[in-house]
Amino acid sequence: MSKRPLILVTNDDGITAPGLRKLIQVMNEIGDVVVVAPDSPQSAMGHAITINSILNCTPIKIDEGPQTEYACSGTPADCVKLGVHEILKQKPDLCVSGINHGSNSSINVIYSGTMSAAVEAGIEGIPAIGFSLLDYQWKANFDAVADYVKQISLSALSNGIPEGVILNVNFPKLPKKEIKGIKICRQAKAYWIEKFDKRVNPLGKEYYWLTGEFINEDRGEDTDEWALKNGYISIVPVHYDLTAHHAIQQLNTWDF
Amino acid sequence: MSKRPLILVTNDDGITAPGLRKLIQVMNEIGDVVVVAPDSPQSAMGHAITINSILNCTPIKIDEGPQTEYACSGTPADCVKLGVHEILKQKPDLCVSGINHGSNSSINVIYSGTMSAAVEAGIEGIPAIGFSLLDYQWKANFDAVADYVKQISLSALSNGIPEGVILNVNFPKLPKKEIKGIKICRQAKAYWIEKFDKRVNPLGKEYYWLTGEFINEDRGEDTDEWALKNGYISIVPVHYDLTAHHAIQQLNTWDF
Numbered sequence: 325m326s327k328r329p330l331i332l333v334t335n336d337d338g339i340t341a342p343g344l345r346k347l348i349q350v351m352n353e354i355g356d357v358v359v360v361a362p363d364s365p366q367s368a369m370g371h372a373i374t375i376n377s378i379l380n381c382t383p384i385k386i387d388e389g390p391q392t393e394y395a396c397s398g399t400p401a402d403c404v405k406l407g408v409h410e411i412l413k414q415k416p417d418l419c420v421s422g423i424n425h426g427s428n429s430s431i432n433v434i435y436s437g438t439m440s441a442a443v444e445a446g447i448e449g450i451p452a453i454g455f456s457l458l459d460y461q462w463k464a465n466f467d468a469v470a471d472y473v474k475q476i477s478l479s480a481l482s483n484g485i486p487e488g489v490i491l492n493v494n495f496p497k498l499p500k501k502e503i504k505g506i507k508i509c510r511q512a513k514a515y516w517i518e519k520f521d522k523r524v525n526p527l528g529k530e531y532y533w534l535t536g537e538f539i540n541e542d543r544g545e546d547t548d549e550w551a552l553k554n555g556y557i558s559i560v561p562v563h564y565d566l567t568a569h570h571a572i573q574q575l576n577t578w579d580f
Numbered sequence: 581m582s583k584r585p586l587i588l589v590t591n592d593d594g595i596t597a598p599g600l601r602k603l604i605q606v607m608n609e610i611g612d613v614v615v616v617a618p619d620s621p622q623s624a625m626g627h628a629i630t631i632n633s634i635l636n637c638t639p640i641k642i643d644e645g646p647q648t649e650y651a652c653s654g655t656p657a658d659c660v661k662l663g664v665h666e667i668l669k670q671k672p673d674l675c676v677s678g679i680n681h682g683s684n685s686s687i688n689v690i691y692s693g694t695m696s697a698a699v700e701a702g703i704e705g706i707p708a709i710g711f712s713l714l715d716y717q718w719k720a721n722f723d724a725v726a727d728y729v730k731q732i733s734l735s736a737l738s739n740g741i742p743e744g745v746i747l748n749v750n751f752p753k754l755p756k757k758e759i760k761g762i763k764i765c766r767q768a769k770a771y772w773i774e775k776f777d778k779r780v781n782p783l784g785k786e787y788y789w790l791t792g793e794f795i796n797e798d799r800g801e802d803t804d805e806w807a808l809k810n811g812y813i814s815i816v817p818v819h820y821d822l823t824a825h826h827a828i829q830q831l832n833t834w835d836f
Contacts, residue, residue: 374624571742
């Protein structure tokens with residue numbers, strides 16, 4: 325690529341999140357950066373889009389750097405749509421989302437606003453990567469993974485991500501020197517067992533908080549969960565053809 | 581199945597939507613019905629779940645019938661989690677979602693609250709089906725498809741849906757006698773070209789409405805779009821393993 329690549333940056337933790345600020349810093353080293361990120365936290369928004377309400381999108385300056393930034397009132401997927409069609413008015417060379425505060429491995433990819441932003445870009449034919457660090461804290465240490473974020477992004481730009489594929493990158497919560505390397509993985513077959521914390525509000529009405537426990541019974545050593553537990557960075561190639569092709573033949577035997 | 585099946589019913593258009601009311605009627609003929617549906621429209625919510633706020637879930641009676649009903653303040657996926665873990669406190673024999681007012685074929689499955697509710701049930705190991713009618717109107721004619729909804733649900737109960745698979749059923753907007761039958765399909769490779777309608781609010785600030793045009797360049801005759809255009813009901817088996825398995829080998833050639 326002769327000219328500097330144009331890079332669209334977004335996330336789901338909101339435009340002030342330290343994970344996003346680190347991602348912007350790294351991308352500034354690689355290309356020309358435009359940020360369109362939610363003006364408030366949008367975790368677990370999945371692939372929600374805003375169709376029954378309006379969207380605001382306002383230029384903003386959060387910290388120093390050559391990037392251009394916009395805060396958007398919508399979901400992560402909205403940010404990508406607005407970013408591409410209204411702000412850039414062209415497809416960027418790369419869209420990166422994150423760095424998420426917390427894991428988007430295994431089944432979490434389904435609920436993830438971070439990954440939905442990346443998938444939205446993928447649907448639009450833009451090479452896209454979602455980055456997540458297995459540390460939910462606002463003060464998580466993103467320095468340890470900055471070099472890997474750069475390396476993976478440069479590899480994606482030079483190799484080209486396969487068509488219809490988006491990269492789901494998760495980093496273990498480890499000091500840099502303890503990270504063993506990168507593994508290409510499949511999504512582990514893990515799930516959440518939900519529990520609801522039932523409480524009573526000041527007016528005497530019951531309400532619920534969703535909580536849960538993450539269960540991984542997948543013993544495969546080719547999964548993202550295995551890689552992360554064993555000190556590796558996991559990269560799962562994700563696609564948006566949800567067809568369970570293997571089931572088509574079986575369903576054709578049904579007598580409707 | 582010797583006893584009447586226990587059926588969890590939900591949707592994304594909200595608990596008063598005519599499509600849901602029809603689905604409840606049909607399910608009452610098949611089994612014991614518990615409804616946990618959003619208390620307001622939740623279209624295009626994708627697989628969003630509520631983790632940063634509380635959930636309300638209130639018993640309600642919308643119309644006549646033996647069903648038990650609850651209105652929930654959350655997303656469609658929240659409704660399923662609450663329905664299974666707090667209301668039923670057991671896995672139902674079937675979870676049905678819909679009947680959606682509007683298409684969830686092709687790439688729309690990604691944005692669909694209707695399908696995310698069904699997928700959430702699938703993740704929990706519950707046989708699940710999402711139903712959608714290609715008519716966005718509130719007064720859409722769901723009578724034309726009621727018999728098919730029953731037939732497909734009974735087939736699913738008797739055959740058993742393959743593990744890890746959820747059925748995405750879309751009905752063409754046709755009189756019953758013009759519907760040619762049922763096709764098992766793959767998700768068409770179609771997409772939306774977004775357009776944003778830029779307006780100015782009463783205070784002089786710009787805002788946006790998302791609009792767009794649906795483009796199908798997939799010429800395959802095994803797709804849901806083809807089936808629906810040609811007068812068939814489409815059933816796409818959907819799964820939640822988003823891994824693009826075919827891309828793993830290629831990514832392993834990258835030199836990180």
